[in-house]
Amino acid sequence: xxxxxxxxxxxxxxxxxxxxxxxxxxxxxxxxxxxxxxxxxxxxxxxxxxxxxxxxxxxxxxxxxxxxxxxxxxxxxxxxxxxxxxxxxxxxxxxxxxxxxxxxxxxxxxxxxxxxxxxxxxxxxxxxxxxxxxxxxxxxxxxxxxxxxxxxxxxxxxxxxxxxxxxxxxxxxxxxxxxxxxxxxxxxxxxxxxxxxxxxxxxxxxxxxxxxxxxxxxxxxxxxxxxxxxxxxxxxxxxxxxxxxxxxxxxxxxxxxxxxxxxxxxxxxxxxxxxxxxxxxxxxxxxxxxxxxxxxxxxxxxxxxxxxxx
Amino acid sequence: xxxxxxxxxxxxxxxxxxxxxxxxxxxxxxxxxxxxxxxxxxxxxxxxxxxxxxxxxxxxxxxxxxxxxxxxxxxxxxxxxxxxxxxxxxxxxxxxxxxxxxxxxxxxxxxxxxxxxxxxxxxxxxxxxxxxxxxxxxxxxxxxxxxxxxxxxxxxxxxxxxxxxxxxxxxxxxxxxxxxxxxxxxxxxxxxxxxxxxxxxxxxxxxxxxxxxxxxxxxxxxxxxxxxxxxxxxxxxxxxxxxxxxxxxxxxxxxxxxx
Numbered sequence: 001x002x003x004x005x006x007x008x009x010x011x012x013x014x015x016x017x018x019x020x021x022x023x024x025x026x027x028x029x030x031x032x033x034x035x036x037x038x039x040x041x042x043x044x045x046x047x048x049x050x051x052x053x054x055x056x057x058x059x060x061x062x063x064x065x066x067x068x069x070x071x072x073x074x075x076x077x078x079x080x081x082x083x084x085x086x087x088x089x090x091x092x093x094x095x096x097x098x099x100x101x102x103x104x105x106x107x108x109x110x111x112x113x114x115x116x117x118x119x120x121x122x123x124x125x126x127x128x129x130x131x132x133x134x135x136x137x138x139x140x141x142x143x144x145x146x147x148x149x150x151x152x153x154x155x156x157x158x159x160x161x162x163x164x165x166x167x168x169x170x171x172x173x174x175x176x177x178x179x180x181x182x183x184x185x186x187x188x189x190x191x192x193x194x195x196x197x198x199x200x201x202x203x204x205x206x207x208x209x210x211x212x213x214x215x216x217x218x219x220x221x222x223x224x225x226x227x228x229x230x231x232x233x234x235x236x237x238x239x240x241x242x243x244x245x246x247x248x249x250x251x252x253x254x255x256x257x258x259x260x261x262x263x264x265x266x267x268x269x270x271x272x273x274x275x276x277x278x279x280x281x282x283x284x285x286x287x288x289x290x291x292x293x294x295x296x297x298x299x300x301x302x303x304x305x306x307x308x309x310x
Numbered sequence: 311x312x313x314x315x316x317x318x319x320x321x322x323x324x325x326x327x328x329x330x331x332x333x334x335x336x337x338x339x340x341x342x343x344x345x346x347x348x349x350x351x352x353x354x355x356x357x358x359x360x361x362x363x364x365x366x367x368x369x370x371x372x373x374x375x376x377x378x379x380x381x382x383x384x385x386x387x388x389x390x391x392x393x394x395x396x397x398x399x400x401x402x403x404x405x406x407x408x409x410x411x412x413x414x415x416x417x418x419x420x421x422x423x424x425x426x427x428x429x430x431x432x433x434x435x436x437x438x439x440x441x442x443x444x445x446x447x448x449x450x451x452x453x454x455x456x457x458x459x460x461x462x463x464x465x466x467x468x469x470x471x472x473x474x475x476x477x478x479x480x481x482x483x484x485x486x487x488x489x490x491x492x493x494x495x496x497x498x499x500x501x502x503x504x505x506x507x508x509x510x511x512x513x514x515x516x517x518x519x520x521x522x523x524x525x526x527x528x529x530x531x532x533x534x535x536x537x538x539x540x541x542x543x544x545x546x547x548x549x550x551x552x553x554x555x556x557x558x559x560x561x562x563x564x565x566x567x568x569x
Binding site: 128206209211307308 | 366368387388390392393394396397398400402403404406413414415416417419444445447448
């Protein structure tokens with residue numbers, strides 16, 4: 001409960017700033033609409049107003065500032081508008097039994113979630129196996145690690161279309177597989193780095209101890225290195241799953257996909273529906289928050305049990 | 311006369327470093343008989359830990375010969391000749407005390423039923439009965455170190471190698487553990503190799519005190535203790551004890567350990 005106050009304070013600050021930003025962002029559109037509806041605006045004419053600053057416009061036409069908060073297609077919607085749109089496309093549709101219609105964000109989030117989980121699983125496997133190779137082989141340490149780092153310097157937005165083109169050339173139907181690959185591409189890296197650190201966490205005397213038992217390499221991996229790496233693994237997985245979600249959404253953007261949160265964002269952009277963009281963005285953020293929280297709880301329970309603290 | 315448990319002849323170990331060779335051990339000769347309690351004392355860099363690690367086959371000597379139970383250190387290790395206790399207990403935080411003691415037994419492939427008996431047996435030896443299901447964080451530093459000794463005893467090795475096992479503990483706990491260690495030694499009849507920085511600890515515990523000096527690491531004196539086997543803590547105020555301590559200090563001085 002003590003943590004709640006600072007969180008709410010920051011949240012309140014963000015919402016306040018957001019509301020303050022809405023008026024200057026939307027005032028031109030609001031004035032244009034008001035003028036078309038017959039109101040007198042100073043200065044007259046949309047073109048004239050282009051050279052006047054938004055704050056000047058707000059001061060001169062203060063009676064129309066309210067309208068900036070209630071536009072149908074605002075440049076920047078208010079939090080309340082986003083919330084209402086979000087509810088309209090999720091809870092409301094679920095209540096009407098249409099949770100999985102293609103107008104529902106639940107449906108699109110589900111599509112994105114599936115790819116995210118596949119990408120997460122793939123990235124986790126690649127990351128863990130890569131880490132084991134790096135820790136146990138000097139050659140892998142020197143050759144794999146630089147490539148892993150280089151891979152993360154290439155913008156995924158540039159790479160995503162190529163992955164989709166290549167996989168369609170290879171005869172892979174649908175968008176699921178390339179999306180999962182793009183997602184795994186972002187997600188394997190934190191897992192790899194965390195696991196390398198985790199597998200190397202036992203200190204030399206602990207490894208020496210196992211040597212005095214004449215333990216095999218496999219035994220020291222299973223009994224010491226692997227359990228010692230688990231706290232590091234969980235931390236990496238939390239970063240990894242958020243990266244996997246971003247990867248999936250990026251994978252849905254450039255390719256004319258019709259379903260998934262990324263597709264919603266793109267469609268909202270193309271059809272000038274900012275509310276759709278914003279609600280899809282928030283749906284993605286909520287989804288990421290849920291996934292990370294789920295992993296966090298798993299971590300607490302698993303590690304707490306492991307050390308007898310829970 | 312039995313064969314010696316540990317025999318080193320002209321044993322040398324040189325580490326090649328970027329600043330030239332470091333003579334960690336040079337021409338070390340030492341014989342340890344069965345049932346001896348041998349302390350290695352000397353300043354940092356005198357090679358006492360290195361010597362212990364050579365016995366355990368954790369380091370490889372570069373010259374000379376070293377046998378453990380008449381075998382090479384590697385063979386002796388495969389025969390489970392020794393249990394090793396490090397300065398830090400190094401218990402796995404994710405295993406209970408019992409689980410930690412089972413670790414070597416699992417690796418060596420003991421039967422499940424045998425493991426349970428052995429865990430009970432060694433917990434009793436180190437006075438930790440009833441702590442089997444506790445986790446390391448629930449134990450004090452001294453108790454953790456006792457658990458790590460129990461772990462080294464679990465598989466019936468005849469030799470117990472201890473590398474400054476009580477170095478990280480405070481003096482009161484240390485006194486107590488020294489007393490307990492002597493009792494344990496009397497009960498089990500093991501051969502003990504014990505590395506320490508502390509003169510009173512070395513004199514109090516040992517039947518044989520090996521005084522070592524650095525640059526190069528070598529033995530400057532081997533003192534056979536004249537103290538009786540039965541050793542209450544107040545033995546440390548007797549003239550005999552002080553005389554032995556004095557001789558150890560002289561040995562350290564002769565090796566320029568105080569320079």
